[in-house]
Amino acid sequence: MKEYADALEFLYGLEKFGIVFGLENIQRILEIIGNPQEHVKAVHVGGTNGKGSVVSMLACMLSEAGYRVGKYTSPHLVSFTERITVDEEEITEAEVAELTAEIRQTIQREDSDRAFTFFDFTTALAYEYFRRRQADIVLVEVGLGGRLDSTNVISPLVSIITNVGFDHMGYLGNTIAEIAREKAGIIKRGVPVVTGARDNAREVIEGIAGGCESPVHVLGGDFRYERRTDQVMSYTGLSMKLDNVFVNLKGDHQLANGALALCAVELLKVCGFPAEERPIRNGLSRVRWPGRIEIVREKPTILLDGAHNVDGVQALVRFLDTRFPEKRTTLVFGVMKDKEYEKMIDLLRPRADVIVLTRLANERGLPPEAMKGLAAEATITQDVRSALLKARAVTSDRDLILITGSLYLIGEARAAIDEMF
Template sequence: MMTPDAALEFLYGLQMFGIKLGLENIRALLDSVGQPQNSYGIVHVAGTNGKGSVCAFLGRIYQQAGYRVGVYTSPHLHRFNERIRINGQPIADHDLAALVDELRQNNSQVPATFFEFTTALALLYFARQNVDLVILEVGMGGRLDATNVVTPLVSVITPVSDDHGDYLGGSLGEIAAEKGGIIKPGIPVVIGPQQEAALAVLTAQAKALTAPCLCFGRDFSVDENVSGCRVTTATHCWQALQPSLPGRHQCDNLAVALMVVTHLAAHGWQATQQVVRDAVADTRWPGRLEWFGERILLDGAHNASGAKALADYLRGRTVQRIHWVVGFKADKDVEAVVASLMPFVVQAYCVEPPIEQAYPIDRVATHLRQHGCKASVWDSPTVALEAALRRCGEHDLVVVAGSLFLVAACRDWLISTCNLEEMDGEL
């Protein structure tokens, strides 16, 4: 039997295979253990922004409704185990080690990537643990993503925007087509708010596959007022919902999740109005508009859409000055993120996220300086965060954004060193 440390060493060693889009390896892995993904219901979630939040809402709603719910998301913040959860609890170390060992021995000749092996492991774990429902997040794209071997109860596509262009295509339409690759013949698809070009592609794909299409703004909608969010579908209306996840965009994500709930209710998956209300108020998604104390905000915004959502949130809370701890993965559109946040930035603290392929911090600093911003370069996320905290004025905020890996490093330091608890801080 492998030890948990040996299992993780094996998994991370698979990163040498890089990213390979395709379904051959994942099919071989799942064939070796009897196609476990066919033993439970699945909601399959693709998109560029909002996937994780939709998964978090759905996981909490159905757990609160009394179902045994598996949730598979990526990446993790602090521990690999966070990617694979049942009713909110990460996979135990001994289960992880046992399943890695089993899959490895059964597939010694399959050159699986890290994500392919991890996806097979998650799908097998959920079957062995007798879950009722799995909320399955796509890793990248959709059509050739390792998760796209499942036949779901319903597919979901959250807002599509420019991201991973090297793998998914150079235009919004091409990216949408890859995301829409999860749409299955005859299986309903819930489509969240989209730009016109993306919506046209997605609805055409659904029509070609005779997949019923449930579109934001046509088949379901959301309004926000002082009493909270009101989500309306053809058969349901939820009033005065109070999502614990902050940001106006979370009302849109909630609407997408509740359109799924509406569809599944017609097929026997029940969640009462009170269950939904309580679950929505209790959903957590760490590292996304997450407050530590009243003056530190962490957000995984790493692309243009995410940065716009963060900027809208800051504007809505009348924030005017931020000290930005910033770093990116190498493949990100730094200029697009900088442009959205620039009006708020007093000073930037540039640092490489703890990943192998980081965007060079000297170039990040150059981008910022070209916008007239003070920008300094730092050796590590925690040193950069400490500097930002020292220099932050009485009416300023410290914001960590640009990479979820950067957020994770700063979050870990805040919890372990400063004994700060995350909270919904008030300005």
């Protein structure tokens, strides 16, 4: 529809302002439209990896328990509407168009000189949508960092910091302690914190939480999980114990994410959102989070994973070693310029029999030629479609095509695979 196309043109046009840290603009936008964030009860989820998985697990468990659940995540894979859902139903194109036009006109009328970013505007749009849809609870994924991220204008019931690793160092700092301080910026006074962070990062988070008089619940200490088999764990929590819980996301790291989500569910109980064992189990057994160790085709097996930093690639390699230890693999790899792509390729090379490097349809994408020295045997392609054609040509039906390096790559690949395979 034309109105939706116009809305996207406006929203993506805001990307010219780039990434601008700070809350002044988002707070002003929200003030102009009536502070919708004050009308939602929320859980705020930050960290380096696993944010979206934890949000999706919580959404499924709470929906199964009968609550009307809003979810705000980023980035999207194929459609902008993926970012904003209520009860797992995406905001419609018509609703995006209507809200964009309405909020834009209100800002122009009240503060026409105000400049704001894509993420400022879309975050305000999401909070207004959740208010109008009267969501019982909203699960909000941090975009980048935490302290100065546009989402950090809420007073949540629970804050979650999944883990802390090296990513976005140009914005967040060059040490784990510096990055942890940015992530911990979502902690609010008296609001309980759930975290899977370790060592120095955990100490930083505990220190900041202590200054806010916020209780901290640490994975491996206050609550824990034990792997039983693939995708099955037992959970021992603050007051709840569950045996043989199936998690419908692949990879042992998803069991850790499941434990974080379960601890948050325990804390939400005292906030007026109780969930019994059956909806908890049902929610985890049906959770989906596309593009995260997702097998989308067989013959050949095509596996998509949005691993975009070293920690994510390490988790992916562990999965491959367990699930496909002997399978011949064609790697399709594309990455953003600001990532530790050298280390990522070093981890993936031993798992790849054929490497195809490609360029993302994004101005922040790294030209594949820049990676050639790291994998001299690799084939260079200039777009994702060409990379997939090359991968299919050199891969038999018994083999594996692994597509990874960026969520933007996964989004492009998903759209192309449906047409090509």
